[in-house]
């Protein structure tokens with residue numbers, strides 16, 4: 001082949017490839033702009049380590065995706081269970097969530113065994129775990145006081161009960177483990193007067209969880225006018241900088257009037 005033609009063709013292919021590559025991933029500058037936006041929904045707003053809505057996946061931890069329903073209801077899934085996000089505290093790694101299925105009562109439309117032990121959250125001191133056991137032969141005959149009845153799979157009057165601690169369904173049809181927050185310090189649950197209606201309210205007001213993400217790096221990043229995100233390749237926390245590549249801990253901005261002084265002892 002004529003080398004001039006070849007050169008033209010290879011340049012053309014190169015340009016074509018460049019052109020095709022660009023829309024397939026956001027550049028670091030776009031990520032800086034995108035991750036600077038907060039997730040805002042109802043009274044909830046969140047930045048790193050959350051993502052969702054206008055914040056692309058590179059702006060947060062995969063497990064911490066938020067969605068905004070009807071423009072005001074913030075939601076997230078944790079281990080395939082849907083939660084309503086009631087509050088995201090600013091400046092502390094805590095959020096308050098409530099199981100979506102228990103917002104309408106103790107009888108979930110779809111009963112599935114579930115526990116609450118996602119890796120992304122750490123045990124929160126104030127929480128006490130309770131188990132809701134469903135579909136028992138005769139819950140009222142047992143020693144537990146927090147009994148209720150549900151229609152499950154079109155069978156009415158299937159009894160269930162609430163017990164402190166984490167249990168499987170045993171002889172019964174299903175078990176759901178939920179943390180409950182806001183017990184006063186020194187609370188003794190063995191003297192807890194079982195009040196199913198009050199427990200229902202507890203489930204609606206939700207519980208607090210503390211997320212485990214190393215935020216030290218993000219402080220350095222934001223003081224250098226960058227925004228924190230997640231590196232798609234290494235899955236580590238990274239810093240997106242204005243008009244700069246990511247990958248380093250901070251944005252090396254040549255701040256006006258700043259002098260570097262080497263001190264030797």
Ligand SMILES: *[C@@H]1O[C@H](CO)[C@@H](O)[C@H](O)[C@H]1NC(C)=O
Pocket residue numbers: 025026058232233
């Ligand atoms: C991130 O990496 C995955 C594969 O690990 C890839 O499918 C995806 O397109 C990448 N996303 C971006 C924004 O580069």
Ligand SMILES: *[C@@H]1O[C@H](CO)[C@@H](O)[C@H](O)[C@H]1NC(C)=O
Pocket residue numbers: 065066067075076077082
């Ligand atoms: C939760 O998972 C369901 C089913 O997979 C999905 O339809 C929904 O959009 C997810 N919600 C969030 C907040 O990710």
Ligand SMILES: *[C@@H]1O[C@H](CO)[C@@H](O)[C@H](O)[C@H]1NC(C)=O
Pocket residue numbers: 111112113169170173174175
């Ligand atoms: C719950 O777990 C028990 C025991 O593993 C099982 O027999 C039952 O089918 C499960 N129920 C549901 C609704 O998944």
Ligand SMILES: *[C@@H]1O[C@H](CO)[C@@H](O)[C@H](O)[C@H]1NC(C)=O
Pocket residue numbers: 135136137153155158171172173
């Ligand atoms: C479990 O559910 C089935 C219906 O799906 C019901 O026939 C059975 O009695 C239940 N088991 C118990 C222990 O209640």
Ligand SMILES: *[C@@H]1O[C@H](CO)[C@@H](O)[C@H](O)[C@H]1NC(C)=O
Pocket residue numbers: 188189190191
């Ligand atoms: C809780 O109360 C029970 C019954 O009154 C008592 O036996 C138990 O020692 C108490 N536990 C704590 C931790 O105070």
Ligand SMILES: *[C@@H]1O[C@H](CO)[C@@H](O)[C@H](O)[C@H]1NC(C)=O
Pocket residue numbers: 242243
């Ligand atoms: C990035 O660079 C462009 C052109 O050089 C400039 O217009 C823009 O304001 C810069 N953005 C930031 C965030 O510094």
